[in-house]
Amino acid sequence: MNLIPGIGIVRGMSLTLRRFFQPKVTIRYPEVPSDVAVKFRGRLQLLYDENGSLKCETCFQCAQACPIECIDMGGMDTKGRFHVHWGAAETYGERREESALRRSGRPVPDPAYERFAPIDIAAVDSILEDFDHDPAQLLGILEATQAAFDYLPVGALKRISERTGTGYAQIYGTASFYGHLRLGALGAPAAAPSAAPYLAALAAATGAAGRQADA
């Protein structure tokens, strides 16, 4: 078959001609909505790259965009210094695995970090009152908060997000962007909570070492 000269050209041409009449794969999304089942709810999944480390950069954009606020997440910021959270504390990924361990009767590792410390919300509220709850003055609000607390506690950030209606991701992004805004107490970065021992213990307990390699 392959010995006939020009047979490759004929086969290629017939292939393209068949393709010409086949249905097209392009999805014209905004004009033609995709055909999704009514009960489809999707499944959230974090992806790992080829080195086994999590591709998620904890930017919270998914959580912020989620219209029914069903996405919650917690993790380390990109420099591995601070715990950042979105959503109720008991629904963090780590916490979920922990509660699963607890239910299974195995020993539960001691989390090496604390959840964000309770703070005096009234101070934040008065600052917000001064700024008229205006999200456009976010930087001013954050600076005033830092002046009041000496750094930006997670609780204050969550309160600001709640009262101004601004997404937590945006507030966290603003706070972490400016050099003069601190997310941890001054002079105590070394004592900043580290997730590594907790995650290592958790990995040892669950036997899923490879998946947590990056943390």
Next chain:
Amino acid sequence: MTVMSRAWGRLTLPGKVIFTAIPLLLAVGVALALVVGILGGPIVELASQYGAVLRFLVAATIILVITIPTAFLIIFMEMKIIAFMNLRVGPDRVGPWGTLLSVVHGLKVLVKEDFTPSGADPLIFTLAPVVVYGSSVMTLVVLPFAPGLFAQDFNIGLLYFFAMGGLAVVGLLMAGWSSFNKYSLLGGLRSAAQMVSYEIPLTLSVAGLLLLAGTMSVNQLVANQSGWFTNWYVFQQPLGFVIFFIAVTAEANRTPFDLTEADSEIVAGFATEYSGMRFGFFFFAEYVNVFIVSAMTVALFFGGWNAPFPFPALAILLDPGSLGIWLLLGIAIVPLVGTLLLSLPFLLTRSSMPAWQAIVLGFVLFNVVVIGLLGVWAFVSFDWVAGLLWFLAKTYVFVFTFVWMRATLPRVRIDQLMGFAWKWLMPAALLNLFVTAGAILVVGR
């Protein structure tokens, strides 16, 4: 005002000339029309006296003008067909089914900066695209579109066609040489080498056909193929057709022989230094060339404007004058009745549609029906309409084939290209010529 003066300052010299020439030409044209309208008689007399000159002017204008929609249509076909063959949708944003995208491409090319590299020879640099485009437009002169619908009927039409096609090489060399860029020069030389070596099998492949036909006039060649489709020369010269088609693909710089100006590569051959509309003209010429070589293939081997089989004479020749007063009545009544009749189904079945909408819809449908009927009537009763339709239908089949080949075949290497021309195509063309000559000697035509 400053905007205007700044825009004027940015124009190149040819741009300034064109922008002043356009209103001047418009004024002259309006003045001419007024003069003809006011003192019509003597002018018509003069025109009939110099009929050949007038015919030449009209034909040249028409030929120049029809290249624009032709190129736009072929560019659109190329985008859409290749997209379909890649399982994509292709252009679908501008105009219905994206048909106006090629026009937008043209406008985009028009507003881009027309850059001339320092050190380039500006005159030759500017003339090169004109020569390339002109050579392909001049070949259109001998193409018979339909019985009686051709610019000029030469008795050496085919020779003229090949000569003008060969002129493109000069344009490519000019472009390569004047760019002041050694890559452009190499690209120009490479394309010249390709086109010159493919011209030999191209010319030899039709030699057998010329022996059979005994004429070089393209019109006569087409007329020889009238009647059933078995009279087409492709059945007497199959090898000649294959060689002609391959060589013509190389002449038109189409895939798989498009390495003179390989679109997908960084250095664009002879066109490396070109930008703006000058670059656009090279592309324009390429797509006009696709049309021309398809049309020539059809004219030489596939019967030109002849229908594949002789139509039974079903021309119901209706002389409107014989109707007398009924003609006036018909003109008055038929649109009204037709509109109402065609809107009736909507009025009766669509209760949600207001009456005026139904009537507007009926009017539109009536117009569609009338235009369709007029087309059928023209097809049946005018030879040249039918001929033009057959010719364009066959031509666009070949245009489709060229695009189809572009969607399928990879580009060949330069040594494979030259080797194929000299080692395979030329011997095959010579064989075809000798076999045809021998057969004519034995059978006696």
